[in-house]
Amino acid sequence: MWNIYIAPECDKPMIRYVIKTLVHHIGVKPLDQQLSVYIGMHPNSSEKRICLVFDRVFLNDETNNNTLVYDYELLEKIGDSLTLRYEQGAALDKNGRVRYASLDPSIQKVLSEQFVDFFVDKVRHELIRLLKAESILFDDSTPWMEKTIVLSHDVDDLYGKSWIRYAFWLTKGMKRFSSEIKRIKWWMNQKSDPYFSPIEMCEIEGRHGFKSSFYFMAKSSYLSFDEGRRYNVKSKKVRLLISAVEKLGWEVGFHPSRKTFDNFRNLKKEYKRLSQSRADITGVRRHYLKGQYPQVWRDLEKLQIKYDTSVGWPDRFGARSGTCRPFKAFDFIEDKELNIYEMPLTFMDGTLQYENAESYLSDYYDIENRLLASGVMTFLWHTDRLCNERGSAPWRTIYEAILNHWSKKGYRIISTRELINEYMEHERRFKIEFKYERD
Ligand SMILES: [Zn+2]
Numbered sequence: 001m002w003n004i005y006i007a008p009e010c011d012k013p014m015i016r017y018v019i020k021t022l023v024h025h026i027g028v029k030p031l032d033q034q035l036s037v038y039i040g041m042h043p044n045s046s047e048k049r050i051c052l053v054f055d056r057v058f059l060n061d062e063t064n065n066n067t068l069v070y071d072y073e074l075l076e077k078i079g080d081s082l083t084l085r086y087e088q089g090a091a092l093d094k095n096g097r098v099r100y101a102s103l104d105p106s107i108q109k110v111l112s113e114q115f116v117d118f119f120v121d122k123v124r125h126e127l128i129r130l131l132k133a134e135s136i137l138f139d140d141s142t143p144w145m146e147k148t149i150v151l152s153h154d155v156d157d158l159y160g161k162s163w164i165r166y167a168f169w170l171t172k173g174m175k176r177f178s179s180e181i182k183r184i185k186w187w188m189n190q191k192s193d194p195y196f197s198p199i200e201m202c203e204i205e206g207r208h209g210f211k212s213s214f215y216f217m218a219k220s221s222y223l224s225f226d227e228g229r230r231y232n233v234k235s236k237k238v239r240l241l242i243s244a245v246e247k248l249g250w251e252v253g254f255h256p257s258r259k260t261f262d263n264f265r266n267l268k269k270e271y272k273r274l275s276q277s278r279a280d281i282t283g284v285r286r287h288y289l290k291g292q293y294p295q296v297w298r299d300l301e302k303l304q305i306k307y308d309t310s311v312g313w314p315d316r317f318g319a320r321s322g323t324c325r326p327f328k329a330f331d332f333i334e335d336k337e338l339n340i341y342e343m344p345l346t347f348m349d350g351t352l353q354y355e356n357a358e359s360y361l362s363d364y365y366d367i368e369n370r371l372l373a374s375g376v377m378t379f380l381w382h383t384d385r386l387c388n389e390r391g392s393a394p395w396r397t398i399y400e401a402i403l404n405h406w407s408k409k410g411y412r413i414i415s416t417r418e419l420i421n422e423y424m425e426h427e428r429r430f431k432i433e434f435k436y437e438r439d
Contacts, residue, residue, distance in 0.1 A: 001030075002432045007040030010072065015039065016434060017330045017337050018079045019054075024427050025120045025325060027142035028127050035127075040072060050130050052123065066134075068126050078116050081322030083332040084293040084311070093314070095288050096261065100316035116322035117374040139429075143422040144325060144375030148412045150343060150419050151212035152309065153201065154255050154285055157384040158231040158238065159222070160195035161187055165229070179391070186390035194387035198241060201386055202248045208403055210413035214245055214383070215255035215285040216277075218270035226259045233273055242277040251415040252279040254305070261291045264299050271303050282306040283416050285345070285380075289314050294331040294338070301329075301340045307420045309378060312345030317352070317367050319344055324374035326423040341423065343416050346371050348380040354393045361401055372411075376419065 002023050006015070019037060028035070036043065036051040043051055053069045080086045091102045100108065124140070131138050166187070169180040198214055205212055216238075219230045231238055246252050254274050260267035275281060284300055289310050300308055308329070311320050321327070324346050329338040347367060354360050371377040385395035406413055 001034045002430065003034055003036045004432060004434045005036060005038045005041065005043075006434060006436065008436065010040035011434075011436075013335050013337070014079045014083070014330065014332065015075055017328070018075045018082065020432055021082060021327050022075075022078070022120060022123075023430060023432055024423075025117075025142075025323070025327075026124045026127065027140055027426070028124060028131070029139045029430060030131065031137040031139060033136050039075070043067070050127070050134065050136070052127070066130060068123065068130070070123070074119065077110075078119070078322065079330075079332075081111070081116060082327055083330045084321060085332040087293070092292075095258070095314075096290055096292070097288065097314050098292070098320075100313040100318070100320075111319065111322060113370070114319040114322060114324050114374050117319070117324060141426075142375070143419060143426055146375075146412050147372050147409070148376045148414060148419065149372075149406060150309075150376065150378045150416050151205070151210060151413050152253075152285065152378060152380050152416055153198070153212060153214045153383045154287070154380060155198065155214055155216045155383045156230070156255070156287070157195050157382075158241075159193055159229075160384065160387075160389070161190060161193045162229070164223075183390045190387075194389060195384045196241075197383045197386040198245050198250075199248075201383060202245060202250050204386075204400070204403065205250075205413070206248070208407045208413070210403070210406070211250060211415045211418065212413070213251035213253050213283065213415040213417065215253040215283075216242060216274060216279075217255045217257055217287065218274040219257060220273060227257050230257075233277065239277050242279050246279055251283070251417045252277075252281060253283040253285060253309075253416070254281050255285055255287050257287050258290050261286070262295075264302070267299055268303065283343075283420070284308050284310070286310040289345070294329070294333060297329040297338050297340050297342070298331060301338050305340060307341040307343055307416065309343040309345055309416050311342050312348060312378070312380075313351075314348075315351060317347045317371070319346060319371075319374075324371055324377050326376075326420055328427075341420050343378055343420060345380060346377045349382055349385055349395070357394055357398050357401070360393070360398055364402065365405070378416070 004019055036049060038053045042053055050066045053067060054072045054075055056072045086107055087098050090098050093099050166184045217230055218233045220234055221232050223229055242252055256267055256270055260270055284305050289312060313320050321344050326341055326343045329340045329342050331338050352363055381399055388394040388396045
């Protein structure tokens, strides 16, 4: 049991939310004792139990063997990150997205690493040291104790073999004519369509013992004004694909188009269309990572979606909300917790500059090392990148090398839904009670 003593002037929904999230992330549960947190105040000098303190006032002699003291301001800073309140007023790019590059340099500095996770791990480390010194029994498991990669795929495209594409390439001018002809020949020589790849992806991942999530778009035609060339989710071929992916035991999720942002009716329409495939949809990744928070969460909550996994920057890897770990969403405008979870998107194939396969991989391994310091990261690889298509990077070679690397490292590779379910289970194990008075 965790008891939270909170001074009336600090008792705000957002602070309660932050401290609950911190307790869940710290993940330490004493088995037969109580742990206390004091917010905006200090415990009595007679307090002998182990406690955490978040206060604005620091006393010189306060640090004793049982008390860990931190600055109250940290709770507000963490709240601003988890809720993305810090993005208010940030310039948006032409697609309506917040880019890392357009953030204020002081914010960039804070978010250049997953500062929430590093703070949580520092507290966790100190707390475990105190509990051990006092011989107090505790459980300290978390869903990211074993290094875990949440593997996901956005299904933007399923048909690469298309006369419309070939015709378009030929309009690019005489200079490129002969290289475009070679490109068209390459495509025509492919027996099956390299973009129609989800089943093969499942097979390759399955050989390693991995699982992943596929986020499908829900357009009703192959061509559309707003998205250009996509696929018709109502076609028999795509429906069969979706049910085959699910039958194999991989997750099917929803990838709302650009048209759904700022338009709940369109979002609902697309969601319904995808639901007609009878897939069990619990999660969403927004196409282009388009949308602003908390509006994205509000809309998805209305559809009873369990989680979103779109909090990532389009132009950089890393923790846009200060954490690589899953968390419950909070609406900072309405000042209330939402009934939806977020699994931040921390790495996407296209954000890393490609020069050659070797440098791409070595840059990726470096990023992976930094992100996995949190124990968990989300990895996005688009389904149209399971081929070494002519005129493009050898995406398939790179992807297979990364899968082999994970196997060698012994990482756990799972779908987003699996991690969210584990996190919800983890949360349920904690009992947290808020109190004003000191007992
Ligand atoms: Zn997409």
